[in-house]
Amino acid sequence: MNSLAASHPSPEVPVRGRPRSEAVERAIIDGTMRLLEEGVPLAELSIERIARTAGVGKATIYRRWRGKEELLVDVVRSVEPADPELPGTSLRDDLVVLLEALRRRGLANRTSAILHNAHAQMKTSPRIWNAYHNAVIAPRRRLGLEVLRRGQQEGELRADIDLELAHDIVLGPMLVRSLLHPDAELPEGLAEQLVDTLLEGLRPVSSPTG
Amino acid sequence: MNSLAASHPSPEVPVRGRPRSEAVERAIIDGTMRLLEEGVPLAELSIERIARTAGVGKATIYRRWRGKEELLVDVVRSVEPADPELPGTSLRDDLVVLLEALRRRGLANRTSAILHNAHAQMKTSPRIWNAYHNAVIAPRRRLGLEVLRRGQQEGELRADIDLELAHDIVLGPMLVRSLLHPDAELPEGLAEQLVDTLLEGLRPVSSPTG
Amino acid sequence: MNSLAASHPSPEVPVRGRPRSEAVERAIIDGTMRLLEEGVPLAELSIERIARTAGVGKATIYRRWRGKEELLVDVVRSVEPADPELPGTSLRDDLVVLLEALRRRGLANRTSAILHNAHAQMKTSPRIWNAYHNAVIAPRRRLGLEVLRRGQQEGELRADIDLELAHDIVLGPMLVRSLLHPDAELPEGLAEQLVDTLLEGLRPVSSPTG
Amino acid sequence: MNSLAASHPSPEVPVRGRPRSEAVERAIIDGTMRLLEEGVPLAELSIERIARTAGVGKATIYRRWRGKEELLVDVVRSVEPADPELPGTSLRDDLVVLLEALRRRGLANRTSAILHNAHAQMKTSPRIWNAYHNAVIAPRRRLGLEVLRRGQQEGELRADIDLELAHDIVLGPMLVRSLLHPDAELPEGLAEQLVDTLLEGLRPVSSPTG
């Protein structure tokens, strides 16, 4: 389950000693979440306090994670919403769904005050950031790129455009809104509006869809 | 100079006792910068260490800033590049200059490893983030909005588009690249390519400029 | 074998399940001795380390002793030299043999650096000290008292003297030397010299033996 | 004041920064004494608990002593009774006073349950034991040797006897009683009885005092 710690020995090696309790693992992650939900500032989130909250010894946490940051990666992962279901009817529809998921995620983080800044905290160490990037950000990006690739094949996207660039063009505005400008609005129709506006510059020159 | 601390008593009240040394203030900020440049991870940047490096008492730092985060705001401000000179010849040209400044800033932060994450660290406290936002991010955003407003007046931008939205559309992709994807490329012509692509969807429907 | 733990159920109750391994018991005591011989300070002698050294589970130790101190009692007992053979020719000769045994024990502890302070460590708990006292010190004292009682009967010792007091008078000086003053000398003829000097004040007033 | 820590810089070096509080030092030693008096077993005397009791930070203790054992040396020293006033009228009288002080000390430790075993605890480290030896034991021994030396000069003691040996002969029995046999009696006239008995074997052959 952990994304950084070597969670399990290779399957051939028989388990020696008392196995680690999954219930404890859940208690730690849930306890951390509870603290964040109660509004405890990230700076006051100490391992000691998490252990106290979860009713767990400190060593039990350090047995699973190397420090607060690595634990946060798993906490964030545990509340990260699942990838949205893509309709697959058209490039536009898929992108609208992706952006809408992003919008909702931004709204959730803002209102619940969770993870508002946990994401930022994780940048303090390149190692942690990589783990978070690999576990959370990269899969989303891959999904977006896949959608764009399909759209390009179907002729809904200019053939000469770099897919990475197209991805940042489509996703960037919404991300910037939800990450950098916590007081920016994220109104209901924003996803559709953005996709429609942005696809304008990305469609093939003589578009079949007009 | 400080953006958060009430640095000086009101000017009418004559200064009593020994005045604060500006040299000391510089020494503190420069010492912090030196530590960051030497690759000291942000998590190991303690007030105690900064005081040691700057050859300064801890109380002298606390007399000026309320904590590490507030000090960081001023440190970051001190190395933030000046606003770029805008040509003013056209909306496109101005936006290219703005994005090019952003690209270079991203490159600088990546190579020098300074401030790579100091920006993230400051999100730990809403108060600090606001200070940084007001001192650094907001002015840039105002400048960008001003450019777009002028472009709209000149008919280079669709009249029905929300300027805030247009701003995120134009700036978002570059920001996402430099902030979230530290290993994403920021090649030379990126600014022009982005502006040309993005303006496609933002131009007036039957544009006079083509 | 253990002096504190109720090592075995009463013999009528038939042993159920796998019996405790005596080899394991030896391995634990020998492992502890090896650590002490290697110069590991008493303060660093943890149950965990002993278990590691003996290649034994912690629970296996706790099944036999209630803690480190109780284990130490048995370790010390295992290296305590056997009671010396008494000649029985005279009070003086017996006392010389007893003191000589004490002198040699003091020398051994000093040079081998074993048990130098284990004896002291055991005073941390009255319970442990009692066990050690009963298992090691008291038998020796009983032996000494018996020698003195015989001497008194034979008229080699004043009849009006308290035997307990006489014991401390004879044994005290050598004990103090070997326990309190680790750098005090314990030269070869010390036992005889002490006995001859001390008996002076303990002989009957007009001694028949002169 | 501390016997192990380098307590004060050399007097030429002017004191820099806030000086160490003597009140704090007293609070720590007194707090430790209070705990011992309340019957807290030595094994449960942690630095953490001492700090809590004294209302003091752990670092404040570690700034003065290197650990629990070194602190104990000073605690024991602080309650060690002052050297007794010697009458100087005769060897016998001086020795009686010395032994009487020892007897009373043994009684005090037994009844108050203080220092009963602190003395033993300090043997865990040779360094600590040396400090305790130098600060407490050695001065007492020097005093006893001085008394014996004077007695020898005055002809009250055999000229051929080694003073160190004589010291152990006279002091040993009482020490053994009070240290090793906690339940041995220390009745009122014990000091005089011991001195009178022991001097028997130590007087010059044809004694002037008869």
Place this chain on the structure above:
DNA sequence: GCCTAACCGAGACGGTACGTCACGTCTTTTA
């Protein structure tokens, strides 16, 4: 030849204390 109970190694578990470090405040002397 099973059955069953206790033993055994390993190591997880909730705790407590370790000794260090930084926090932000305070008390010195010196300027």
Place this chain on the structure above:
DNA sequence: TAAAAGACGTGACGTACCGTCTCGGTTAGGC
């Protein structure tokens, strides 16, 4: 009054052991 220095109470750090508790596996009778 500022400034360097450093003591102070507080509290978190990450580690080590404590003594207890599961695990899978072993080793003896008793059936």
